[in-house]
Amino acid sequence: MQKFTTMTGLVAPLDRANVDTDQIIPKQFLKSIKRTGFGVNLFDEWRYLDEGYPGQDNSVRPLNTEFVLNQARYQGAQVLLARQNFGCGSSREHAPWALDEYGFRTVISSSFADIFFNNCFKNGLLPVVLSEAELDQLFKECEAGEGYALTIDLAAQEVRTPSGAAFSFEVDAFRKHCLIKGLDDIGLTLQDADAISSFEVKARAARPWVFNALAR
Amino acid sequence: MAGKTLYDKLWEDHEVTRRDDGSSLIYIDRHLLHEVTSPQAFEGLKLAGRKPWRLDANVATPDHNVPTESVERAGGVAAIADVTSRIQVQTLNDNCNDFGVVEFTINDIRQGIVHVVGPEQGLTLPGMTVVCGDSHTATHGAFACLAHGIGTSEVEHVLATQCLIQKKSKNMLVRVDGVLGAGVTPKDVVLAIIAKIGTAGGNGHAIEFGGQVFRDMSMEGRMTVCNMAIEAGARVGMVAADDKTIAYFEGRPYAPTGEQWAGAVAYWQTLHSDNDAVFDTTVIIDGSTIAPQVSWGTSPEMVVPITANVPTPADARDAVQRSSFERAYEYMGLTAGQAITDIYLDRVFIGSCTNSRIEDLRAAAVVAKGRKVASSIKQALVVPGSGLVKQQAESEGLHTIFIEAGFEWREPGCSMCLAMNADKLGSGEHCASTSNRNFEGRQGNGGRTHLVSPAMAAAAAIAGHFVDVRSF
Numbered sequence A: 001m002q003k004f005t006t007m008t009g010l011v012a013p014l015d016r017a018n019v020d021t022d023q024i025i026p027k028q029f030l031k032s033i034k035r036t037g038f039g040v041n042l043f044d045e046w047r048y049l050d051e052g053y054p055g056q057d058n059s060v061r062p063l064n065t066e067f068v069l070n071q072a073r074y075q076g077a078q079v080l081l082a083r084q085n086f087g088c089g090s091s092r093e094h095a096p097w098a099l100d101e102y103g104f105r106t107v108i109s110s111s112f113a114d115i116f117f118n119n120c121f122k123n124g125l126l127p128v129v130l131s132e133a134e135l136d137q138l139f140k141e142c143e144a145g146e147g148y149a150l151t152i153d154l155a156a157q158e159v160r161t162p163s164g165a166a167f168s169f170e171v172d173a174f175r176k177h178c179l180i181k182g183l184d185d186i187g188l189t190l191q192d193a194d195a196i197s198s199f200e201v202k203a204r205a206a207r208p209w210v211f212n213a214l215a216r
Numbered sequence B: 001m002a003g004k005t006l007y008d009k010l011w012e013d014h015e016v017t018r019r020d021d022g023s024s025l026i027y028i029d030r031h032l033l034h035e036v037t038s039p040q041a042f043e044g045l046k047l048a049g050r051k052p053w054r055l056d057a058n059v060a061t062p063d064h065n066v067p068t069e070s071v072e073r074a075g076g077v078a079a080i081a082d083v084t085s086r087i088q089v090q091t092l093n094d095n096c097n098d099f100g101v102v103e104f105t106i107n108d109i110r111q112g113i114v115h116v117v118g119p120e121q122g123l124t125l126p127g128m129t130v131v132c133g134d135s136h137t138a139t140h141g142a143f144a145c146l147a148h149g150i151g152t153s154e155v156e157h158v159l160a161t162q163c164l165i166q167k168k169s170k171n172m173l174v175r176v177d178g179v180l181g182a183g184v185t186p187k188d189v190v191l192a193i194i195a196k197i198g199t200a201g202g203n204g205h206a207i208e209f210g211g212q213v214f215r216d217m218s219m220e221g222r223m224t225v226c227n228m229a230i231e232a233g234a235r236v237g238m239v240a241a242d243d244k245t246i247a248y249f250e251g252r253p254y255a256p257t258g259e260q261w262a263g264a265v266a267y268w269q270t271l272h273s274d275n276d277a278v279f280d281t282t283v284i285i286d287g288s289t290i291a292p293q294v295s296w297g298t299s300p301e302m303v304v305p306i307t308a309n310v311p312t313p314a315d316a317r318d319a320v321q322r323s324s325f326e327r328a329y330e331y332m333g334l335t336a337g338q339a340i341t342d343i344y345l346d347r348v349f350i351g352s353c354t355n356s357r358i359e360d361l362r363a364a365a366v367v368a369k370g371r372k373v374a375s376s377i378k379q380a381l382v383v384p385g386s387g388l389v390k391q392q393a394e395s396e397g398l399h400t401i402f403i404e405a406g407f408e409w410r411e412p413g414c415s416m417c418l419a420m421n422a423d424k425l426g427s428g429e430h431c432a433s434t435s436n437r438n439f440e441g442r443q444g445n446g447g448r449t450h451l452v453s454p455a456m457a458a459a460a461a462i463a464g465h466f467v468d469v470r471s472f
């Protein structure tokens, strides 16, 4: 997993509440059996005027010039400003894969849906929760002038604005540790293999029916 | 000390270790897999040279991509016309064969939507932790399970370690008291709950559905309600176990028998919140006030009773919701204040893991019997949730009722719930759908979804527009 320490990046504002994972990456692209290739179809239904399908040449598709990510001033954005309940809907990890591949390293919102939030951390993407008031301020500043960039400092748990204001955010210690070090969850969990095995011995005695062999 | 909630009990019984930072390793009893969210997880295992921790915890079935037309379906995987879908279903077969995972393949009578299949086979049992790379895994909470959706990295994590790293959620009780009116179904109850608490209302919480209405509800109905907990923002929705829960599993293929059965029942009887349990949040609804519901907008909280009108911007609770309303009017092609009964439909879809079980098909058939689908309806689909549901429905003659009324009777799968196969809406088309999500484009690019119960969907198919099934 890629590490996340401190980054400064251009900000793109997506001023909509309840952006769901069907919007982030529509289902037709979920037919892929790979982990890559989703970035070009991020927000496909908003980004393009026609209906997208997997494997097509996206460079010739008509763009929706009104959609924020298609505006010249937001090209190369690495920070996505979003509204409440971002990432609601399905559990598809293709959503963080698409955001990451497009180039976003962090999404800032006032709240996230639980599964999406969790999936971000597995992919080196940092979801940052700020208050509504702080978010309002960032949206205003971002829309006011071109080239608006924010610094996200995970170690200090701070978002810093160009004018020097700093907003702190919460992050769970274990997730922070994994992101900063770029650690693989599975490897870490397997360090507890003995504990898992002894749990199984206990659980098997208490609830043997859970452990029955499955015949085909 | 206060008593424990059902969630507290399930959590404690599955906690392997707790770390200093407050996260826990939670043991997973049952892992269900389907073709869309598993390929990258199996690939990850292979690349790392890892083996599944406990093979017998895993069961797979393809559902999202499978064709539902009988001719295409009859040819099995090789006959799936859409190449990318075919590769995905074939990849599931290959992975299950390579790793030795039990799979109910495309034309096995036990195949179906993963959340219908698990309980039907007795693979989901009360008190289990159940996960699947699919957000509607909350469905299994109907059996007093701790069940929730996970992402693909977690699918790989469960395969490799049989555990998940979790932080405990808060406890929320949604209590629906009283008795439901005639024509009011579990789907209406859950839509009314989401309308009340909002799509983020349950974020960070495990919801327990309690109260008389859920005690009176069938297991199928409880599954419908728990299925949509995720639409209220909660990964977990649960109902306490009772005699109905236990009776449901008697004789199921993978349910315990003999001495094991007796032990299981004794344990299952403890699966309820203690009387003095404390919930972080409690919501109380009077069940007798719930009418049949219809979603008008593009979020599952944009729901009103059939007797109401499309809300106006003035009805929004804040500026953010007002702007969502305005976007939704435009996307849905509706006018603020128009009557719900004036919404005309192009297609009707009866199916999905929310409403494709036998009880749902019976409720729709009662309405369809002896009537005809309106000529203005382009297509009305009935898609059973599994091969066994289809077989049961056919033995009761429900398929004949549907076909005579002008519905299409299909093979089991997710179908038009998310339109990954050929079943989808055209741009601008309105659909009365028994599924769970009315997001923009969910049922096809530009499609307009209205969430309703099976009875309301059948009535809308006959009338051509929404009608109150209570006076139908």
Ligand code: SF4
Binding pocket: B063, B064, B113, B114, B115, B134, B136, B352, B353, B354, B413, B414, B417, B418, B435, B436
């Ligand atoms: S029926 Fe719909 S919601 Fe249910 S698992 Fe299939 S796609 Fe998901």
